[in-house]
Amino acid sequence: MGNVPTTVKHCLSYEQIIQDYPWLKRWLLEEKTNTGHEFPEFVKIVEVGPRDGLQNEKEIVPTGVKIQLIDMLSGTGLPVIEATSFVSSKWVPQMADHTDVLRGIQRAPHVRYPVLTPNMQGFQDAVAAGATEVAVFGSASETFSKKNINCSIDESMVRFKEVINTAKERQIPVRGYVSCALGCPHEGYIEPSKVSEVAKSLYELGCYEISLGDTIGVGTPGSMFKMLQSVMKEVPTNALAVHCHDTYGQALPNILTALQMGVCVVDSAVAGLGGCPYAQGSSGNVSTEDVLYMLHGMGIETGVNLAKVIEAGDFICNALHRETNSKVAKARGRTL
């Protein structure tokens, strides 16, 4: 009988019950979000095949083939296609024809064609070639930053600040990438707090979207969840994207986890182009076809025509004399 007064208090006042049971409010709020919609209704796919994919292929692809690939992808409904990279051709010979590619493609309306610009020189070349969106790359690992772009994370931010400020003046949106978000080939485990720190820096510098990359594909839904939980405290969820590598076969469950946490932008590469430079013979980027198959199977809209992506994948694999990395492409058309 001693409980009666408290219970009556709770019956009469929502504020009182929340005061006494603070977990209840969070529980009910979570339920509201969860029963609203478990997954995003629409997911934006950022196609990185022509850049991240081809950059990591052993064979150097002729300019004509690159242009044709991008044109085919432009016809699939993909909203964003990363076209090329304005890095010095000394470091990335596969992207030496960046200007010709950017000038040669037939830009579809409603499709965006971001290009990588690691520094001011690259940015200026990109703008001169007609770029209307650029991207910068940061790393969550100091060692990876030093080995990859020859400077510390802080130093790289200084470079990016220059690029981003200039881009702002010209009203050119900038996307930020954070590599090694779930592990580094040199350092191993990466603290989620380090990832959030770098993501936050890029976001505050002015990047409209931060793509969190599992560069060596070691992440699992466990580490993806922990990392996103940390990053989401610093960067709004609707400004986040995931860039999963399928080196350990974990890409799709990792993407699923990200979607469940509210992320609605996913990077992928047609035919799973681009091996992993840190695990010889292994796969790298997750295949756009496999991602689309999963999303469409879940009733999530993407605006992309899977059959046309498979066609583009077939085209580039023929040109590269290699088999597709996409399981959907392998299976499609061969079922009874």
Add this chain to the structure above:
Amino acid sequence: MAAVMRLVYRSSLSSAMGQKYVAFSSTAKADVRAGQALPEKVKIVEVGPRDGLQNEKTMVPTETKINLIDMLSASGLPVIEATSFVSPKWVPQMADQVEVMKGIDRKPGVSYPVLTPNLKGFQAAIKAGALEVAIFGAASELFSKKNINCSVDESLQRFDEVMKAAKEAGVPVRGYVSCVLGCPYEGKVAPEKVAHVAKRLYSMGCYEISLGDTIGVGTPGSMSKMLEVVSREVPVNALAVHCHDTYGQALANILVALQMGISVVDSSVAGLGGCPYAQGASGNVATEDVVYMLHGLGIQTGVDLSKLMDAGAFICRTLNRKTNSKVAQATCKL
């Protein structure tokens, strides 16, 4: 008095918060989402030596099969499907069923179930020393007719005799349902049909029902819908998922199943066993990749991943083929 107060408490909450109150009962169904409430332990049922090798083009010598099973036993796997007592006319790869059963080194605590499609197979299995058996049903009528030449109901009737004999012998029986997320002939398969077959098998006495995405077409969408329906008829702790990776969806499908309370997963070392319905495509999901994901989630399996990979490397060398496991590919330093 306290009970009345609890009632008053609840109904007032309801009026105070309207819609949000609905949360109470549905939340109780363990609204498991990313990072929340996954099983602490998952039992892996290794089907490589049976389902895997049965679908490989190369015929494997008995000695190799025995070696493989022994290596798998050493890796900590709790259940290893050893062979199949189907007539060698239909499945020549499993013709050495008796020698395999008699030749393996059974590790204490490890189960070695075998497939028994009928009473004759069951009797041969028991004679060869089997202590657990498995039977198969399809969720698709056409698949049943094309695969075993009879309707689903007829196939379940055939198994009645096996179930009876198994009960008498005190031998546990596992039930498989194939085509749970799609059929190579019928296309879409209704979740209700899957539930019907699963329920039949369960009420016949199967202790566990393994739901198989035979052609790998399922996605987290169809997997969760199907499991929702099936788990109304069969308790979730008696369910397992058997996902094929033909469309790359297996791990995502397994993750969703775990989130819905499933804690038994079938897989095949090195992803052995192609898909007979999509030439050149992969079939079973690779045990190494499943274990990698589960361990990354902090879920215990009892499996030593490096010993498992040794077994996978062994069988791939012998079959002269590349592994289908991405984890094995990535960690291989050849």
